[in-house]
Amino acid sequence: MKRIFDITPWHVVTTEFKPENKRLQESMTSLGNGYMGMRGFFEEDYSGDSLPGIYLGGVWYPDKTRVGWWKNGYPEYFGKVINAVNFIKINVQLNGKSLDLAKTRFTDFKLDLDMQRGVLTRSFVVTEDDLRVAVTFERFLSAAQKELSVQKVTFKNLADAPVKIALASALDANVKNEDANYDEKFWEVHQVSADSLIAETMPNNFGTPRFTSGMQVSYVTDLTAGTVDQQAAATTAHFERDLAAGATATFEKRVVVVTSRDYDGDAALITAMARLTNQTASQSYADLLAAHTQVWADRWRQSDIRIEGDTAAQQGMRFNLFELFSTYYGDDPRLNIGPKGFTGEKYGGATYWDTEAFAVPVYLGITKPEVTRNLLMYRYKQLDGAYVNAQQQGLKGALFPMVTFNGIECHNEWEITFEEIHRNGDIAFAIYNYTRYTGDKSYVLHEGSKVLTEISRFWADRVHFSKRNGQYMIHGVTGPDEYENNVDNNFNTNYLARWSLAYTLEVLKEVSPEQAQQLGVSDAEKAHWQDIIGRMYLPYDKDLDIFVQHDGYLDKDLEPVAAIPADQLPINQHWSWDHILRSPYIKQGDVLQIMYDFIDRFTPEQLKHNFDFYEPMTVHESSLSAAIHAVLAADLKYEDKAVEFYNRTARLDLDNYNNDTDDGLHITSMTGGWIAMVQGFAGMRVKDDTLSYKPFLPKQWTKYSFRQVFRGRVIEVTVDAQGTHLELIDGAPLDVVVNGQTQTLARTK
Template identity: 45%
Template structure:
């Protein structure tokens, strides 16, 4: 763990500059707005280690898959979101010497991520080689209101001299990805312009030809006086800039405002891209830094109204949940059904920035409850529009008749992961995508979604499961061979309990969905049957046979579900007996040793119990939890949140709190020593689950909302808001009572501690705490 960040309810604060922490801070202090994102790289020159990262949503590159062998069905490329041209750059010279925090002496350094208002602020004093001291303030944001604008206000104040200060504001297209397989650069320069106070750069990706255009306009002032500037216009091969130099007196503040416009061919035709970028840049510049910031802050205020979780009495816990909610809201806004949530969001290159099953399993619960229903609907439409490619993915592996295998990693529906055991075996992702449809509908009552989009997806997934199982003559049961479950520390196993459970549930739910759509909209039902060439009288009986005869590993002696066949053949040494010096094991052990161990990377069997909790009594949940959690190393970011929810369910409140702190502060405190690579955006939604579903006990089934709140002993009070069936409710929990406050338009009935509670619009009701 790294605990160098100050605890604060609304801010992430770094005091004192340590280059060893810088790349982690670049991730932690990242900014985004759904359309673009920016790591917390310094605007000025920095010669120390840094992961440069500027990202534009929807733009990616099909990098060559780098393996020493090839198998039929193997992905042809590994997709990655690209480090895009650098729009934040402002070189600073003090009497001809470049400001560089890697070489300068730095005092009073403070970096602040203001999560309430969505901006990054750096303040420090630097001493140059010649002894001259300057005070620096740099503030920036990417606008949530004008989502193609970014803005920077950079100020320099000489403290012990009069001298020349120069700003060189630039756009740089000569960028690279750290994870390029062959050290290839991915961008070509198409156009460059630089004029008095402005500059533009149009770039194009190799292979796929995505274009991104960047513009900047600058203004400057000394103190409160605006300057009429005639900057020096500079051009290089892939770099355009404006340079301003002024003689500044001791104590005077010299400031540059840089307003950027960032547009892409994702939203504009290539022919209009440059002109669109000029308009966007000019519009932002004409508003000015202050007006842009005010509108941006208002947008954040609106988001916090619906998604904030307030905790009294535990600053570390409060900071943790707000940090997670902040990054979720700035990563995905739900306005564009072509976009999704990458595991690193806009904070790093790892995992290629692609879409994983994490979205459906972890992010959907968050967005369902904290955003308008269209946001989650667009996440589901994203998968529907990839159905054709999911069918092609399955065909490459030998499946037929419209069977669909959704990719483990994708940008456009094609599988593009570069590890065979995940590409071919981690097929449980299909189940998460199907369950997300059910989860969305049970929260919104938008059953029309089934007829419009959902049923076709469910049918393709169920056809895959029907073909993927094998009937075992030995067992007289259906089995699922050669899979990897959520626990990626097991490969090529047979009968992963969770995968088998998801397969059977999918088949059941698809049969129900077929009947529901037929009853609801027979015309649309007939269209789907014809479009998919569905043979009801052949396919349904096979599905029902699989449902009734699936093999589920079970240990009679322990009375627990077995993660897979043969799990008890492994040496059963618990995590508490591991050498702490060898943790995390994925950084110290060979892969062979990990695969032969009993250690579990993340919730697997417990993932299934979490998803289908209502099917199991409390003793069954507790028995399985107490068997699997001591064998779980939690080396996946997705693990602690599920364990926190289940621990709360079984009354192990200390474990629930421990797992909550781990998931909420995973990146802030760098539990897994990998924050420098980017943040764990999708698991951040699991942090929300740990509070709302864990401590809050929120459940939805049979068309009803249930709450069974508890409160950790470390907290005085906590509150959250959730939307259910279009009704907005606020829940406040303390040791004395639970208050339900309605912000809805209609009466709503819910269950609290199994008591039916009715709340009218604008009213509140209270129930004694247990």
């Protein structure tokens, strides 16, 4: 495959500008600070192909449902993230000619995402006519002040004659989504002034909340300010300067962005914008940058993973962590992690089961427990919506949504929306995972017990008792493998349902009498749950000694992926949906996902037989697939296979493995590098309150090390040719197990 960025440890950088790669470059140079984010599109107008996008956390719109055959129980709308007002827009003219890199001649192009500092820089030299002007754009979204966007443009005249520079800096609400089925725009401007703009999302027919966004701009520059144009949906400030030969000019644009999620009404927005703007008025660009980069330095100090001997693997890991942190760092419990984060429109920007299954393990290991607790609280606070989702299907309890912003299901594909119910079990597993890892029972015995109880009530109503077989079954579902729709007895779903009921019963034994009374689980209800646990059907084939993905799977033509002609891969871009559904090919781990989740509950023989059967049938066309396969391969000592899957997950977007990165990054799968490294290569497990490791060093590497947060400690793990070395960086002494041997860690400083 051809890489469009250089391989460097801390940078995503290229010195080539190729228009055919423009969208890929935009995706891969996305910025975010958890509160807002943007693709790496140009500040100035670009007449070539591009996907501009700025997104605000928690701001969304109920797009029209595309399903024309709506039936009772279907979601009313497809919720989606919307492109925010363009507040980074800066158009440039040099000697009266507009700068447009689709048309303007230039040399010395460089695009550089500095992951260590969280700064995006673009530079080039304009060579139109007699011009030789070096132009540098730099921008960051402050990690120190979440509402602040900072840009700096530098011009240096390299020619012998002066050049006239003219800038038009705008707050522009004339934006739209590319992936939308509305003809009108999403924003209705309330107020516009010389330095601010307030816009509200358009009215909709679904009774969902409307969001208001306010933006105030300020400038620091040695250019001369000119007129300000105020239009119905934009405000544009003009600046100019005659730049002498050899001279340099700078232009700083600072924008404060606030929304109605925090401030109620236009007056409150205006007051907040003024206050936040004043806070930075006396600070220089260097001051603002230093505060921002200090936050990133603190994050990296706790979470950086260092790899020696393989720079591509190192870059991939840091890219994963950088974009993950840019999307979510736990500062706002109202927010969650969308599969594309702030990098594109696909998947609607909403929350999926990816958070519980893939993000929770990573945040547990690299941040304070409160970050993960906020993710669990996010679901608890949306219980009311989960009740509605279940009731729409005529079922008891709570069905947490497959896709949501507010707890109400807002995906419009039936096989995803109300068949892929395994996500209820994934949410229960996340509660268990948090409790097991942190040792903190305060959530599971209070809010968590409520979530578990309502999930269990759903499972108890959703199962079907087969009189013919004398077992409980679950019909008409889709497992994590979305290439198998409307199947009966998906192993993953049945296993999670059984486990969720059993775990809930364990938790109910520990809750306080007051909490038990509030939950109101009767003895008859508990007995019914126990009966389901004891008689749940789990498909199994004795001859192959494997758990069967679902009833009928083994009746398919079981040819491995290796039998598919290379020019037909990926199959989701070459085959009809009908062809895919009839095939045996697996999008991502399904049975193997369960074996990853509950790896200590399966024997080595079970892991081997199932991995050897299912992995050759898996096309890995979900971005989530490679990480769990890396862990299982490592556990089975298939080290080359584990490294292959690590590279696939860590460099999924950088190398555009699935040919689908141009519309945005796969943010939730960026947990995969950490999962593959820490749980796979290092063999990290937590069992019976004990932390253990079984590391190996890939042949291509000379050394790797990472820091891990665990129960108030920070532990540094280093693996090299001499073995495994553990150091307690912070916290009380701790017993850990390495390759079966217990050792006590204590601080030496």
